[in-house]
Amino acid sequence: MLSAIAAKLKRRSQDDFKGRHFEAALIVQAVSQYLRYPLSYRDIEELFLERGLEVDHSTINRWVLTYAPPIERRLRTFRKPHCGSVRIDETYIKIRGQWRYLYRAIDKHGNPVNFLLIARRDLEAAKRFFRKMVEDQPLSALDRIGTDGASTYPPAIVTARNDGLLARTPLHYVTKHLQQGIESDHFRVKKNMPRIGGFRCFHPARRIIQGFEALLCLREGFGFAGAWTVREQNHLLAVYFGLPAVNEV
Incomplete structure (x- = not known):
């Protein structure tokens, strides 16, 4: 059963990132960094440059707009039901x-x-x-x-x-x-929202806020077992996108 689920997630991952020029793990990492921390797209661009990867900030923006809603939808299934x-x-x-x-x-x-x-x-x-x-x-x-x-x-x-x-x-x-x-x-x-001028368009703002809400819920452990470490958060994101585990010791 577990192997079938893993295979399904891996196939879905191939569809999710089809046609991208960068590895799926790097895309998910960039998106999660933007949604988790008060960083700009240019900040993340510089972080990638430190690792020898050239990614334009506009590309990171497109990644966030594309993958923030799916992250929110998939993590929503883990949420603890409210208490009433x-x-x-x-x-x-x-x-x-x-x-x-x-x-x-x-x-x-x-x-x-x-x-x-x-x-x-x-x-x-x-x-x-x-x-x-x-x-x-x-x-x-x-x-x-x-x-x-x-x-x-x-x-x-x-x-x-x-x-x-x-x-x-x-x-x-x-x-x-x-x-x-x-x-x-x-x-x-x-x-984590833009401090100068705010968002530029309504619908992109809605998609990005979906990601902010999802990562906030993920950080709190979905209300079950207290706050999760960043490593635990990244591991769940990797699993749910059918990606190999990252930052393993």
Whole structure:
């Protein structure tokens, strides 16, 4: 069984990196470095030059845009289901000189639940986020929902209940001190984002944020066994892309 799974992952890896001029392991390493640390594309270009590899920063940008979403989708299956008590908040992201909104949710233990980058902060945006959050984990019932005082959340919860997305109406509470956890968690995602001018386009920003969220969850061990070392993170990425293990002693 394990050999069959390994063979399937290896075949999928060949499809994932078909036509690339660099080895798959180097591409995954470059993408994970950008998503894990506050580095620019030019910083990673210099790191590769130190190893005698010439990779243009624009090429690294294309790698991130291409492989960040698959990394998030594949790592999502490892996530621990939320405990039923979640905190929801939105934060500001600058894209092309304009403020956009990143809706995020974590459970009471700090484990990521879901996220959504959207152009507006209104009732429709809140409804869309609730639908995405519930549909991605249909078997995990929401018992308690903590939010700030935004007026869009109560009707969004009611709409989700009426649409059959919630098995029962959860307890909704508004408390400032309990929201401090998710407000602090915003920083862990935003610290790697471009500091000057923000993102240039909306859809590339959404793809990159997928990668930021995925690597943050990977770093925390998916909520199961505490934080993982960088070596453990790289090993899982290599396994899931069907690549040989790297940095073995």
